[in-house]
Amino acid sequence: MPFLTDLRTLRAQSTAMRERMDVGASLAAARQSLEQANRVMASAVAAHDPALDLARVRATASVVAARQLPMAIGMDAVVELELVATMPGGIPVPATRTVPVAPLQLARVTPGSMVDVSLVPGRPDTLRIELAG
Structure with a gap:
């Protein structure tokens, strides 16, 4: 019966894969990926400070380079x-930001394009990209 032979072969292959699997390495890779995602999200979502939000000025920014991670x-x-x-x-203000971008918005962040931003004057670290607006 070919079905039982195939089933036996499949079971032998899965047993061999399970024996070679390194759970510790898989968990370490998952932890590293999660930490990287947390860093990206922390940089994309700046701490909310109502006083800074009141001082924000809208501006435009030219995209010099864009690298998809x-x-x-x-x-x-x-x-x-x-x-x-x-x-x-x-006054030009250079900045580098790592942000999540929706697939439909990727064309808006190609080098040479202009994007709307907001920032607090004198505080380039507060620059926020306004892709939704």
Whole structure:
């Protein structure tokens, strides 16, 4: 009976795979991936400070470089963007941000494109990319 032979072969293959599996290494890789995702999300979602939100100024930024990282958060690609924001007075502010970007928004963050941003004047660390708006 070919079915029973195939079933026996499948069982032997799964037993051999189980014996070779390194659970510790798999857990370490999963932990490292989770820590990387947490770092990306922490950088993408800045601490909410109502006082800073009131001082935010809307500006535009030119995308100098965009690199897609080898990870995703849900369906969103994780992209590292190098930007040069132009403040309303014409002052350039360079910044690098790692953000999750929806697949439909990827074309908006190609090098040479302009994106809306907001930031607190004098605080380049508060730069926030406004892709939804």
